[in-house]
Amino acid sequence: MNRAATKGDGRRAALLEALDHHLRDAGPGASLDAINVADLSRRAGVTRSAFYFYFDNKAAAVAALMEEMYDDAWDAAELDGDDDEGMQLRVTSAIRAIFRGWSHRTHIYRAMLEARAGNPAVREQWDSFQESFVVVLAAVIEGERTAGVAPAGADPTAIATALLDLNDRTLERLVHAPADFDWDRHVEAVVHIWLSSIYGRTA
Secondary structure, three states, X not given: OOOOOOOOOXXXXXXXXXXXXXXXXXXXXXXXXXXXHHHHHHHHOOOHHHHHHHOOOHHHHHHHHHHHHHHHHHHHHOOXXXXXXXXXXXXXXXXXXXXXXXXXXXXXXXXXXXXHHHOHHXXXXXXXXXXXXXXXXXXXXXXXXXXXXXXXXXXXXXXXXXXXXXXXXXXXXXXXXXXXXXXXXXXXXXXXXXXXXXXXXXX
């Protein structure tokens, strides 16, 4: 992405909005290869060259569209909050909120799966996003152990990495699950695994 462009630029925002709508309208069969940059640019009311001013390629545009979802995930997690709510309850609420929020944006995550599979730069960005959560979650686990709330166990960073890998696979399942899939039950199973891994028990 051209570093001279800012996130607040109206043309960039228009392109991302057009991409969002395109992916939503195209449905489950959408693919990056099928996206025509010229059509996308016209939908955004900008020139084709403007697209390449902001984004190196379509995969980079999808990655930029994911930034809002990253921010929402951080807001939903609130694992570094300082209120009086217990961390165990906050972890539980965060997991449910993340999956609830992303369930309305499966068209974006579906495109992200394709983008990160075929573009090393996008994959690196995704890994960096995951790592930022690993650092926070590992600190939470260490803090809960120090406070005597969670038992000693495996390395906190290794646990955090495994749990976030679980979330990633769960989000992929969300994208591809059939219409009759019992999503609520599956999320509760994920919550159970998280709490068991950190606290050795469930709420």
